[in-house]
Amino acid sequence: MTETVKATILDAADVQRTLVRIAHEILEAAGGAKDLALVGIVTRGDVLAHKLADIIASIEGAEVPVGTLDISLYRDDIGTKLSPVLMRTEVDFPLEEKTVVLVDDVLYTGRTIRAALDALMDLGRPRCIRLAVLVDRGHRELPIRADFVGKNVPSAYQEKVRVSIRPFDEVDSVEILEAGEGA
Amino acid sequence: MIKSKHLIEIDDVTNDEIYEVLENARTFKEINDRPLKKLPTLRGKTIVNLFLEPSTRTRSSFELAEKRLSADSLNFSASSSATVKGESLLDTAETFDAMKVDMVVARHKYGGYCRILADHMEAKIVNGGDGIHQHPTQTLLDLFTMVERMGTVEGKTIGIIGDIVHSRVAGSLAPALARLGAHPIFIAPPSYLPAVPDALGAEVSYSLDAVLPELDVVYLLRIQGERASGLSVPSLREYTMLYGMDLRRLASVREDALIMHPGPMNRGVEISPEVIADPRAVVLDQVNAGVAVRMAVMYMMLGGEDEAAA
Numbered sequence: 315m316t317e318t319v320k321a322t323i324l325d326a327a328d329v330q331r332t333l334v335r336i337a338h339e340i341l342e343a344a345g346g347a348k349d350l351a352l353v354g355i356v357t358r359g360d361v362l363a364h365k366l367a368d369i370i371a372s373i374e375g376a377e378v379p380v381g382t383l384d385i386s387l388y389r390d391d392i393g394t395k396l397s398p399v400l401m402r403t404e405v406d407f408p409l410e411e412k413t414v415v416l417v418d419d420v421l422y423t424g425r426t427i428r429a430a431l432d433a434l435m436d437l438g439r440p441r442c443i444r445l446a447v448l449v450d451r452g453h454r455e456l457p458i459r460a461d462f463v464g465k466n467v468p469s470a471y472q473e474k475v476r477v478s479i480r481p482f483d484e485v486d487s488v489e490i491l492e493a494g495e496g497a
Numbered sequence: 498m499i500k501s502k503h504l505i506e507i508d509d510v511t512n513d514e515i516y517e518v519l520e521n522a523r524t525f526k527e528i529n530d531r532p533l534k535k536l537p538t539l540r541g542k543t544i545v546n547l548f549l550e551p552s553t554r555t556r557s558s559f560e561l562a563e564k565r566l567s568a569d570s571l572n573f574s575a576s577s578s579a580t581v582k583g584e585s586l587l588d589t590a591e592t593f594d595a596m597k598v599d600m601v602v603a604r605h606k607y608g609g610y611c612r613i614l615a616d617h618m619e620a621k622i623v624n625g626g627d628g629i630h631q632h633p634t635q636t637l638l639d640l641f642t643m644v645e646r647m648g649t650v651e652g653k654t655i656g657i658i659g660d661i662v663h664s665r666v667a668g669s670l671a672p673a674l675a676r677l678g679a680h681p682i683f684i685a686p687p688s689y690l691p692a693v694p695d696a697l698g699a700e701v702s703y704s705l706d707a708v709l710p711e712l713d714v715v716y717l718l719r720i721q722g723e724r725a726s727g728l729s730v731p732s733l734r735e736y737t738m739l740y741g742m743d744l745r746r747l748a749s750v751r752e753d754a755l756i757m758h759p760g761p762m763n764r765g766v767e768i769s770p771e772v773i774a775d776p777r778a779v780v781l782d783q784v785n786a787g788v789a790v791r792m793a794v795m796y797m798m799l800g801g802e803d804e805a806a807a
Contacts, residue, residue, distance in 0.1 A: 387537075388536070388538070392539070392799075396796075396797070396800030399517055400520070401524075402527075403524070436533050437531070
């Protein structure tokens with residue numbers, strides 16, 4: 315089955331502007347960069363978290379600690395899906411008293427975030443956890459919502475949302491893909 | 498992802514799968530260093546540890562790995578199981594199947610035990626050591642320790658010293674090393690060598706002193722007095738003089754070499770206390786790796802399909 319690009323939701327410049335806005339919103343809500351930490355969910359959430367940290371550093375002149383989270387071991391569908399090779403979970407700063415912003419590329423069913431919350435709790439007890447996503451495409455299966463959303467993209471269930479982020483991908487973009495006709 | 502349903506021989510896993518196990522074990526090793534050593538990963542899975550031969554480290558290592566992954570585990574030992582009442586192997590297998598267990602980790606004094614279980618059970622079988630045949634998870638943790646310390650096993654010379662013919666550890670380790678591009682050498686008196694040593698992919702030497710300076714890894718095996726054939730050397734003292742690692746021989750071991758032993762050790766026979774205390778000896782690193790490697794194996798065997806393929 316082939317997939318065709320139905321629409322480009324965000325191009326490279328849009329992605330950058332969106333991230334700058336999310337960074338400002340995070341800082342506004344947290345009242346500055348003090349006690350703030352970002353934790354990205356592998357793989358693209360991790361890349362986004364580092365980009366947000368760079369933007370926050372350029373706005374506030376403060377370094378925000380960034381961590382990486384692989385949620386494979388916390389999935390609720392381990393019996394049917396398995397990540398072949400586990401990525402590294404690296405959160406090498408104490409979470410206690412921190413406002414932790416979880417960062418992911420797409421918010422969909424909410425199950426990844428549920429797993430990420432469990433994974434994060436096993437590492438420590440943050441003061442609070444917020445959620446930032448580049449795209450919210452709806453179709454939630456759990457009572458979870460994002461605090462900071464780059465773009466709401468109402469999508470059909472059979473469509474796919476493809477987020478590409480440099481340097482992991484070749485470009486910065488958000489696209490909606492549609493399953494093509496026939497083979 | 499491990500394609501084979503069971504892990505009975507080291508050849509049940511491909512080279513790529515071995516490296517995947519080692520890679521994933523690094524993640525689990527980090528989790529074992531956390532204050533909260535618990536993951537929900539295998540919730541709802543039932544694992545039976547059927548150890549019909551004595552074991553301390555292998556059984557506790559599997560049990561810890563199961564508990565840290567939140568699997569439910571049951572322990573059976575020779576004295577507490579119905580096998581002492583004369584229950585046959587097949588009846589034991591069918592009994593566990595009827596209880597809907599997901600995995601059986603089995604150890605038995607006869608080689609081939611796990612294969613018979615596998616042929617008659619729905620559950621997945623992991624060999625925890627069967628007779629003088631194989632001990633695949635020991636090999637995986639040994640490889641983990643070697644790769645952590647040396648970066649790779651490719652091109653390395655690994656001397657496996659001692660009671661080769663009775664050693665299930667050597668039975669899994671030598672073929673794995675050979676196919677990963679290392680050079681395993683069996684170093685033992687002829688009475689402790691298998692009839693066809695090159696079937697396991699290893700060269701042979703009768704003199705430890707001759708090859709010791711060339712070794713990247715000095716892998717010592719326990720002299721197994723409890724096996725049916727008993728001692729195959731005139732005396733332990735003679736064995737120690739010719740093949741024991743002691744302070745004198747330590748001087749010929751390369752500075753960057755590793756000294757390994759699968760345990761339990763016979764202090765003063767194949768390894769002296771000074772050697773155990775030497776910084777090149779990594780026996781406790783092996784034990785530490787054991788829990789992480791077994792977590793990786795169970796995760797990869799009990800998880801579902803490959804996500805990339807799904």
